[in-house]
Amino acid sequence: MEHPSISCLTYNIHKGFSLGNRDYVLDAIRQSIRATGADLVALQEVQGEHHGHASRIDNWHREAHFEYLADSVWDHYSYGKNAIYQEGHHGNALLSKHPFLSVFNQDISQWRFSQRGLLHGRIQVPGHRAIQVACVHMGFLPYEQWRQTQKLGRWLQQLSPSDPVILMGDMNDWSRRIHRYLQRKFGVKEATQQKFGRLQATFPSLQPALSLDRIYYKNLYLEQCEVLHGKPWETLSDHCPVYAKFLLN
Numbered sequence: 001m002e003h004p005s006i007s008c009l010t011y012n013i014h015k016g017f018s019l020g021n022r023d024y025v026l027d028a029i030r031q032s033i034r035a036t037g038a039d040l041v042a043l044q045e046v047q048g049e050h051h052g053h054a055s056r057i058d059n060w061h062r063e064a065h066f067e068y069l070a071d072s073v074w075d076h077y078s079y080g081k082n083a084i085y086q087e088g089h090h091g092n093a094l095l096s097k098h099p100f101l102s103v104f105n106q107d108i109s110q111w112r113f114s115q116r117g118l119l120h121g122r123i124q125v126p127g128h129r130a131i132q133v134a135c136v137h138m139g140f141l142p143y144e145q146w147r148q149t150q151k152l153g154r155w156l157q158q159l160s161p162s163d164p165v166i167l168m169g170d171m172n173d174w175s176r177r178i179h180r181y182l183q184r185k186f187g188v189k190e191a192t193q194q195k196f197g198r199l200q201a202t203f204p205s206l207q208p209a210l211s212l213d214r215i216y217y218k219n220l221y222l223e224q225c226e227v228l229h230g231k232p233w234e235t236l237s238d239h240c241p242v243y244a245k246f247l248l249n
Contacts, residue, residue, distance in 0.1 A: 003247045003248065004125060004126075004127055004128050004247070004248045005223065005245055005246060005247050005248060006039050006040060006098075006125060006131065006166075006220075006245070006246050006248060007036075007037060007038045007039045007040070007224075007243070007244070007245040007246075008038055008039070008040045008041070008042070008166055008168060008215060008243070008244050008245070008246070009033060009036050009038035009040070009041045009042070009241050009242070009243050010041075010042040010043075010044075010135070010168035010169055010170075010213055010214070010215055010241060010242050011029075011033065011041070011042070011043055011044070011213070011237065011239065011241035011242075012043075012044040012045050012137070012170040012212075012213060012237060012238075012239040013026075013029050013043055013044070013045055013046060013065075013236075013237050013239075014045055014236075014237040014238050014239065015045050015046070015047045015050075015090055016029065016047055016061075016065060017237075018235060018236060018237070018238075019204060019205055019206060019234075019235075019237070019238045020238075024053075024057050024059065024060065025235070025236050026061055026065060026068070026069075027059075028232060028235070028236055029069070029236050029237070030068065030069050032232055032233065032236060033069065033241070034073055036228070036241075036243055038243065039096065039097045039098065040094070040095070040096050040097070040098070040123065040133060040166065041069075041074065041093075041094070041095040041096075042092070042093075042094055042133075042134075042135035042168035042169060043066065043069070043092065043093040043094075043095070043135070044092050044135065044136075044137040044169060044170045045090055045137070045170075046065050046066050046069075046079065046090055046091060046092065046093045047064075047065045047088065047090045048064050048065070048066070048079060048081055048088065048089045048090055048091060049064065049088035049089055050087050050088035050090075051087045051088055052087040052088075053087075053088075064079065066079045066093035066095070069093075069095065070093075070095045073095075073097075074095035074096055074097055075096075075097065075099075076095075076096040076097070076098065076099050076100050076123075077093060077094060077095045077096065078093065078094050078100060078103040078105075078119060078121065079091060079092075079093045079105075079119075080092045080093070080105030080117045080118075080119035080135070081105070081117075082105075082107075082109070082115045082116055082117035082137070083115040084115070091105070091117055091119075092105075092117055092118075092119040092135045092136070092137055092169070093119070093135070094119055094121065094133065094135050096123050096133075098123045098124055098125050098126075099123065099124055100121050100122065100123055100124075101121070101122040101123065101124050101130055102121050102122050103119070103120070103121030103122075104119075104120060104121060105117050105118075105119045106118040106119075106120065106151070106155070108136075108147075108148045108151045108152070110139060110141075110143070110144040110147050110148065111144065114139045114140070114141075114144060116136075116137055116138065116139050116148060117136075117137070118134060118135075118136045118148075118151065118152060118155065119134065119135045119136070120132070120133065120134035120135075120155055121133060121134075125248060128164075128248045129163075129164065130163075130164075131163075131164045131165070131166060131220075131248075132159055132163050132164065132165045132166070133165075133166045133167075133168075134155065134165075134166070134167045134168070134169075135168055135169050136148075136152060136167065136168075136169035136170075136171070137169055137170045137172075138169070138170065138171050138172045138173065138178065139172065140172055142175070142177075145172065145173070145177070145178060146177075149178050149181060149182075152167075152182075153181075153182075153185060153186065156182075156186045156188070157186070162219060163218075163219060164217075164218065164219045164220050164248065164249070165188065165216070165217060165218040165219065165220075166215065166216070166217050166220070166246070167182075167188065167215075167216040167217070168214070168215045168216070168242075169213070169214070170212055170213050170239065171212055171213070171214050172212055173211075173212065173214075174210065174212075176199070176211075179199065179214070182216060186218070187218060188216040188217060188218045189216065189217055189218065189222070190214050190215065190216050190217075191214070191215040191216075191217060191222055191225040191242065191244040192211070192214070192215070192225055192227060192242060194222050194225070195222065195224075195225040195226075196225075199211035199214070200227045200242075201227070201240075202227055202229075202239055202240040202241075202242060203238065203239050203240070204238050204239075205229065205233055205234045205236070205237060205238055205239055205240050206234050208227070208229055208240055212239065213227075213239055213240065213241070213242050214242065215242050215244045217244070217246060219249065220246040220247070220248065220249065221246060221247040221248075221249060222244060222245075222246055223245045223246060223247050224243075224244065224245040225242070225243065225244040225245070226242075226243050227240050227241075227242055227243075228240055228241045228242070228243055
């Protein structure tokens with residue numbers, strides 16, 4: 001009998017633009033993430049609306065980008081609006097083939113000029129207990145990151161010790177301080193580190209040197225993991241996505 005499983009992808013899609021903002025490539029991003037077959041997708045820098053781009057770019061998708069990306073593949077999705085400005089807004093998104101039992105977008109912004117969010121919820125996989133899932137995009141500055149990590153920690157702390165957990169996102173954790181804290185304090189594991197023995201580089205996409213994008217998990221068995229680099233990914237966002245597949249206990 002085959003064990004039930006869930007496959008996951010985390011990807012900072014750079015608001016639909018390629019490295020250096022040279023090209024608008026949302027169609028190619030859509031095609032590429034669909035080709036992974038992931039059951040659950042965590043996206044950062046998803047454009048919800050942008051009037052300026054809509055008027056200047058001929059092939060701009062006028063519907064919310066998370067809806068366009070999810071259409072007909074991921075029936076269940078949620079968008080967390082984080083950064084709001086005159087021409088529109090962007091944030092995080094979760095796309096799921098399994099229904100959400102609950103979902104909430106938590107504001108973890110430390111300053112008005114750096115608006116960030118933690119989008120978290122519970123999904124129901126048939127024949128298995130609910131899985132706690134989250135998508136996060138952390139800030140850049142050390143003090144900002146530490147305050148955001150404390151808020152992230154409060155979410156993890158209120159979960160049951162036996163809950164299956166999948167936490168994905170762009171951690172912007174240059175020093176790996178967040179990584180060490182999450183492992184020590186909450187017992188989560190990071191997928192690329194478990195698979196390859198160390199955190200894997202995901203940024204910049206053309207020649208990855210920094211391990212910014214991660215999939216943390218708990219109470220699940222890691223079956224497969226890889227950083228998706230090379231073609232077509234190097235021509236899409238400035239980040240590489242991370243893919244992982246878990247067996248459900």
